[in-house]
Amino acid sequence: MGKVLILKSSILDKYSNSNKMVDYFIEKWLNENSENNITIRDLAKSPVPTLDNELLDAICKNDVELTERQKKALDLSNSLILELKEHDLIVIAAPMYNFHIPTQLKNYFDFVIRAGITFCYTELGSQGLIEGKKAIILTTRGGIYKDTPSDLLTPYMNLILNFIGIKEIEFIFSEGLALGNESVIQSQNSAYKTIDNILF
Numbered sequence: 001m002g003k004v005l006i007l008k009s010s011i012l013d014k015y016s017n018s019n020k021m022v023d024y025f026i027e028k029w030l031n032e033n034s035e036n037n038i039t040i041r042d043l044a045k046s047p048v049p050t051l052d053n054e055l056l057d058a059i060c061k062n063d064v065e066l067t068e069r070q071k072k073a074l075d076l077s078n079s080l081i082l083e084l085k086e087h088d089l090i091v092i093a094a095p096m097y098n099f100h101i102p103t104q105l106k107n108y109f110d111f112v113i114r115a116g117i118t119f120c121y122t123e124l125g126s127q128g129l130i131e132g133k134k135a136i137i138l139t140t141r142g143g144i145y146k147d148t149p150s151d152l153l154t155p156y157m158n159l160i161l162n163f164i165g166i167k168e169i170e171f172i173f174s175e176g177l178a179l180g181n182e183s184v185i186q187s188q189n190s191a192y193k194t195i196d197n198i199l200f
């Protein structure tokens, strides 16, 4: 399946459940692939800055003289996009925080979603320019929200990835992680089983 890009976004460091799922995924990948062609980007440990007026000018306008802060932001945006383009399978650890994705992951999308580079507008509407990729979303939650209106994360991830052209998307859920030990064990085992069954 080529090269794998893993995006982590948990702020819970060594207590992170989504990072545990990532570790399990990596173990499976390395068992089935002779090459270690995995890139890991931890968006909590190396955060992408929050987009503001100054940084927006840097990544959207071509005709402005850039400040040092803007140059750094533009370089980061360009390198994140290049990294995304260079990988075939994008694994995104997406914990649910306040019914949505972590700010760290949203900031990443704000830096990679750029008109004319990762999407464009045509007479027929918008068109994604990141094609030929597959995404696997490892999503962890304290409660149980799958297939309910309170799960804003799943439709958002579908929408945003589709928007830039990533159409093949698989979700792996680990829910009920705040509902006691038994629930945690059941939830993790079920998620690991689903990871075991991924066909590369």
Ligand SMILES: Cc1cc2nc3c(=O)[nH]c(=O)nc-3n(C[C@H](O)[C@H](O)[C@H](O)COP(=O)(O)O)c2cc1C
Residues within 6 Å of the ligand: 010, 011, 012, 015, 016, 017, 018, 019, 095, 096, 097, 098, 099, 100, 140, 141, 142, 143, 144, 145, 177, 178
């Ligand atoms: C700031 C914060 C907000 C949270 N919000 C929710 C929530 O809205 N719904 C939910 O089910 N769990 C919520 N949780 C629980 C997390 O989803 C749960 O701890 C999960 O394990 C997070 O993944 P992680 O351990 O990889 O960070 C929240 C946790 C934190 C730290």
